Amino acid sequence: MTDAVLRVRGITKSFGAFKAVDGVDLDIAEGEIHALIGPNGAGKTTCFNLLTGSLPLTSGEISLRGNAISGLPMDEIARRGIVRSYQISSIFPDFTALANVRFALQQKRGTNFDFWRSERTLEQLHGRAMDLLDQLGLVEWANVRAGDLPYGRKRALEIATTLALDPQILLLDEPTSGMGREDIGRVVDLIRKVAKGRTVIMVEHNLSVVEGLCNHVTVLARGRVIASGNYREVARNEKVVEAYLGAAHA
Numbered sequence: 045m046t047d048a049v050l051r052v053r054g055i056t057k058s059f060g061a062f063k064a065v066d067g068v069d070l071d072i073a074e075g076e077i078h079a080l081i082g083p084n085g086a087g088k089t090t091c092f093n094l095l096t097g098s099l100p101l102t103s104g105e106i107s108l109r110g111n112a113i114s115g116l117p118m119d120e121i122a123r124r125g126i127v128r129s130y131q132i133s134s135i136f137p138d139f140t141a142l143a144n145v146r147f148a149l150q151q152k153r154g155t156n157f158d159f160w161r162s163e164r165t166l167e168q169l170h171g172r173a174m175d176l177l178d179q180l181g182l183v184e185w186a187n188v189r190a191g192d193l194p195y196g197r198k199r200a201l202e203i204a205t206t207l208a209l210d211p212q213i214l215l216l217d218e219p220t221s222g223m224g225r226e227d228i229g230r231v232v233d234l235i236r237k238v239a240k241g242r243t244v245i246m247v248e249h250n251l252s253v254v255e256g257l258c259n260h261v262t263v264l265a266r267g268r269v270i271a272s273g274n275y276r277e278v279a280r281n282e283k284v285v286e287a288y289l290g291a292a293h294a
């Protein structure tokens with residue numbers, strides 16, 4: 045496949061004798077929303093950790109636009125544009141939503157004190173932070189302590205702080221987990237919106253979200269890819285049905 049922005053070949057992660065991810069290949073096309081699904085323990089989160097460099101590979105190769113990134117440290121991979129959504133725990137609960145986004149923007153630009161002293165820079169920073177809050181439907185929550193936000197808004201703030209880093213490839217780990225239907229609808233709309241102009245890879249357990257949102261679905265079971273294609277293709281794949289039924293009966 046020539047248009048893959050991210051090309052993954054044979055990635056494996058062993059924990060002792062156990063292979064949590066076992067020879068996985070992925071071709072992530074530019075601009076797509078790509079879901080990684082599979083029963084519990086299939087290796088989805090471990091795969092994410094390998095893509096972001098937060099876990100070292102046991103073997104395999106990952107390249108971004110033709111350049112090998114396997115083995116690079118996590119911050120270098122993030123600098124090259126692959127960023128995973130922050131977990132809620134990394135949002136500062138005592139700071140407002142606005143301060144959290146401003147802080148994330150400052151991280152992107154570095155910590156040069158003189159740069160941040162300039163009045164104009166601070167104004168630009170404020171404007172950009174408000175834009176991001178606006179994109180995520182959070183303007184009216186701007187001055188609310190992050191710790192006091194309702195759950196769905198916290199997840200939206202998590203996406204806002206990730207977007208502050210301006211990722212080319214945005215990795216979302218179960219963005220709708222623990223949400224009620226109304227919040228799910230809102231987050232799905234947000235993901236569709238923020239996916240414009242970038243590539244999204246998401247781990248998602250809610251299959252109706254996957255069906256409605258994702259162009260491509262890769263199904264993992266026991267560390268291996270068992271199916272890959274659009275939702276309709278993978279949903280009628282026998283191995284997939286078996287893996288899900290097997291998991292349900294385990």
Ligand SMILES: Nc1ncnc2c1ncn2[C@@H]1O[C@H](COP(=O)(O)OP(=O)(O)OP(=O)(O)O)[C@@H](O)[C@H]1O
Nearest residue numbers: 059062063064082083084085086087088089090091
């Ligand atoms: N640090 C670790 N040490 C040992 N085993 C691990 C470690 N991390 C994950 N595993 C094992 O690897 C397997 C895959 O785990 P992983 O969390 O990647 O699955 P998952 O598909 O994300 O599951 P879930 O949907 O439940 O989050 C599991 O059996 C898990 O117990």
